[in-house]
Amino acid sequence: MSRLPLQPFARRAISQLCAALLVLLTALPLRAIDITELPNPELQTRYKALTHELRCMQCQNQSIADSPVGLASDLRGEVREMLIAGKSDDDIRDFMVARYGEFILFRPRFSPRNAWLWLMPAVLLALGAFVAVRIVRQRSKLVDVDDAAIDDDVRGPGKT
């Protein structure tokens, strides 16, 4: 198969086309589901944070900010209205928890009931560190014993 050398203008056209396609590809994730705009930037920031930390109860593994279902948009509307009404972030979280339970929060709150969930990583880390230190200590003691045994095998007893 013979290859025709590309004309310079053709090469430029192809590279321009590729660049254009790349730009278009990066634009894909920008098709946002939620286009709500709040009256001021501070509310907008809080709105964005809140809608990202509330679970869409219909789809469960998406936040209400990312979900296209009707319930998620109703809940976003509720968050929007409460923010404009001057409610605090915690008021809004409490409102949601009272209706849907703790499960609606992606970041569970610290409570006596789920304390173990929060403390477990630290406990496990401490346990792991304890076991690791013990193993390393034991092994380092074994080194002397092992060396002696190997020395005996290789050189025969009594020879140095």
Place this chain on the structure above:
Amino acid sequence: MNRFLVPLGAFALLAVVLGIGIHRSADKGIIVSPLIGKPVPPFDLASLTDPGRKVSSQQLKGRAYLLNVWGSWCVTCREEHEMLLSIQKSNRVPLIGLNWQDQEAPALEWLEKLGNPYEMVLVDANGHTAIDLGVTGAPETFLVDASGIVTYKRVGAITPEIWRQDILPKLPAR
């Protein structure tokens, strides 16, 4: 022998924890409603069949009822419909429909074509009542007792088993 004791113990503990998890997995994805044992959130909604008429939660007090959340777009509601019709026939408890995320025309057509098991259907036009009830999808059914307390919630269709085992025993004796 002693050196196997710790791993064996850890394994046994893990087996117990996972065993409990598997045992409970039948309920996976069903979230217990925080509403159980609490008063039904107040509502005041227009009737689907008689748009001029409004019905409030206060007016419904005095007798137990099943509040059934449905929409004409909902496939599982279609499956549940036969059961709702037979509940109506049993005459044990009135069904109040809550039409959710729906349009008037298809909702009315649904009732006309499939039969209307509801004593009345209320329209949750802005979705506020569904949010107050903690509705996560359709169908969902709440059993509200005569004093207006939610005593039971079913996520998903009511089946004959659910009706017999979970709902009937909670209804006031005839």
